[in-house]
Amino acid sequence: MRRMLEATVRGRTIRAVTLSGLRLREPVAPSLPRRLRGRTIAGLGRTGKYLLVDLDGGLTLLSHLGMSGRWLFFPAAPPDALEHVHARLAFTDGAQLWFQDTRRFGLLRLVRTAALARDPALAALGPDAVAEPPTGATLHGLARGATPAVKSFLLDQRRIAGLGNIYASEILHRAGVDPRRRAGSLGADEWERVAGAVRAVLGEAIGLMGTTFSMYRTVWGEPGGFGERLRVYDRAGAPCRACGTPVRRIVQGQRSTFYCPACQPRSRPRGRARSAGTGTS
């Protein structure tokens, strides 16, 4: 989304902003329209799942899509009727940018750019999965002693920022790691495979402009291209694209997890031979 907005709205000047008045994850400040009016979008940034719309004058619009949020760009006439639109930014050249969010778990918050890093939403985030992709050794160190399942571990934004429920399942499938394993139990070789899968999955998904299995759309209203490339997510009962075994769905931390029981075996496939230490007792 950051890249798409960079290509569409950077450099445009805001003429007017209107709000729905409905509460999102938190109330949207009623002062937002007044504070945004007349400002030019200087650039687009991102940390984890937070989008940063940098404006001239030292302000940044911090935004999060939650589960169902969308930014929609209209170069000229926007649609007559569209439900669940909570902010409409009209630019001086006639283009518009709308924030639509059916479930209202999203976020729109205006902050001073200089204080951005201290904003509570960003301060607790771990290194960004794309900007600072973790090495296997980094992940291994972060997971030392961690008892949650590796799937839940990957979703924890305080350790690595930016991975969500779809990509967590896809990453573990590509890495050949069972999502039920406790994070602290993975070996260095397995974390290396996870680290490689983080880069591979995110790189490919971003290149294809995101993942649509249902409602997600690009800023131009098109489905993202990665949905067709999903190997396990939302494919319960369907054959694994690698080996044909039916994909399983389980629930971890109230979130669905999808995995292939053959490609992601419960125990480590290599190192079957017992270590030399066994005979010493």
Place this chain on the structure above:
DNA sequence: ATCCTATCCTGTAGGC
């Protein structure tokens, strides 16, 4: 400190 659950909200799909 760490881990886990319930909760916020609306829409849709599937079973009966």
Place this chain on the structure above:
DNA sequence: TGCCTACAGGATAGGA
């Protein structure tokens, strides 16, 4: 058709 439950891309407050 209508009614019911389960589930959907996330973060977080609060209890164990």
